[in-house]
Amino acid sequence: DGGITQSPKYLFRKEGQNVTLSCEQNLNHDAMYWYRQDPGQGLRLIYYSQIVNDFQKGDIAEGYSVSREKKESFPLTVTSAQKNPTAFYLCASSIRGPATEAFFGQGTRLTVV
Amino acid sequence: QKEVEQNSGPLSVPEGAIASLNCTYSDRGSQSFFWYRQYSGKSPELIMFIYSNGDKEDGRFTAQLNKASQYVSLLIRDSQPSDSATYLCAVKGGNNRLAFGKGNQVVVIP
Numbered sequence: 213d214g215g216i217t218q219s220p221k222y223l224f225r226k227e228g229q230n231v232t233l234s235c236e237q238n239l240n241h242d243a244m245y246w247y248r249q250d251p252g253q254g255l256r257l258i259y260y261s262q263i264v265n266d267f268q269k270g271d272i273a274e275g276y277s278v279s280r281e282k283k284e285s286f287p288l289t290v291t292s293a294q295k296n297p298t299a300f301y302l303c304a305s306s307i308r309g310p311a312t313e314a315f316f317g318q319g320t321r322l323t324v325v
Numbered sequence: 326q327k328e329v330e331q332n333s334g335p336l337s338v339p340e341g342a343i344a345s346l347n348c349t350y351s352d353r354g355s356q357s358f359f360w361y362r363q364y365s366g367k368s369p370e371l372i373m374f375i376y377s378n379g380d381k382e383d384g385r386f387t388a389q390l391n392k393a394s395q396y397v398s399l400l401i402r403d404s405q406p407s408d409s410a411t412y413l414c415a416v417k418g419g420n421n422r423l424a425f426g427k428g429n430q431v432v433v434i435p
Contacts, residue, residue, distance in 0.1 A: 243421045254331070254413055254427035255369070262421050270422075302368055310356035310417050311376050316368040 214239050218303050218317035224325050225290070225297070233288045233320045235303035241315075242308035244286040248272060249300040249319075261286055262308055290322065298324045328352065329416050331426035340435050344401040348414030348426055351395070358390055358397045359415040363428065369413055373399060404433045 216237040225231045235244065243262050247255040247270075257270030261280040275294025280286055286305075290297045300321050304314040330349045338344045350358075357376050361369035375381045375388040375397065387400040397416075401408055414426040 245423060247425070255415075255425040257422070257424060260422060268420075268422070271424075304423070306421075306423070308421060310419055310421070311374075312357075312417075313359055313371045313374050314415075314423055316370070319368050 216303060216305055216315055216317035218301075218320050220320060221318065223320055223322045225322060227324055228292045230289055230291050231297075231322065233290070233301055233303075233322070235286045235288065235317060236284055237286075237305045237317075238284060239305055239315065240283070241305035242283070243306045243312075243314075244280070245304040245306075245314060246270075246276075246278065246286070246288045247302045247304065249302060255302060258288065297322055327426075328424045329414055329426040331414050331429050333429050335430040335432060337432045337434055338404050340404060340406060340433055342404055344404050344408065344431050344433070346399045346401075346412050346414075346429050346431070348397045348399075349395055350397070350414075350416045350424075352416070352418055353392075353395065355395075355416045355418050357417045358388070359417070360386075360388060360397075360399045361413040361415060361425075363411045363413055365411075372412075401431070404431075406433050406435055409433045 245260040246258040259278045261267035277289045303317045306314040360373040363369040373388040385402045389398045411428040413428045
């Protein structure tokens with residue numbers, strides 16, 4: 213079945229540690245996105261990528277890094293520089309182009325302990 | 326001005342009534358507009374998209390777009406308890422950037 217897989221579903225991190233969230237898609241989509249959602253809030257764009265080996269900062273990129281070495285994969289690293297990383301992280305992908313909808317993975321809930 | 330704004334607070338509607346949600350956007354170059362539904366603790370799912378001015382109907386849902394006013398809305402007719410969720414407006418530009426509003430919570434009262 214085609215889709216977007218995020219792993220893990222739940223993740224706990226100690227303060228000061230980097231952690232990487234996985235996002236894999238087999239939809240052959242060019243564009244991929246990472247969003248952060250805090251309780252009662254909408255989705256805030258962290259990074260997005262239109263093609264392999266290229267990505268752009270979103271609205272809240274500080275403290276995060278990404279890579280796009282393969283079309284299928286767009287991992288997000290939450291670094292120790294991110295001061296308030298506890299949130300629900302959502303990955304999405306779409307066909308490249310304006311008139312195309314994005315499909316979401318099931319999300320990763322990150323908690324700093 | 327925020328890129329995508331949804332200013333209304335939680336919306337409570339009786340079962341069978343119409344729920345109306347509004348969204349404004351700042352970038353006149355925006356090309357496509359989406360409404361997603363999100364249940365608590367779940368990821369968003371697409372319910373409607375619209376690219377041209379006017380109305381688009383799909384079952385009990387109608388999306389309305391007015392590019393001159395930079396305004397998009399969603400109507401939910403014959404609201405059901407299963408429609409209780411948060412509705413997110415999303416706007417996509419020519420650079421593939423996809424921005425979301427903060428969402429509106431809808432509660433359908435049986």
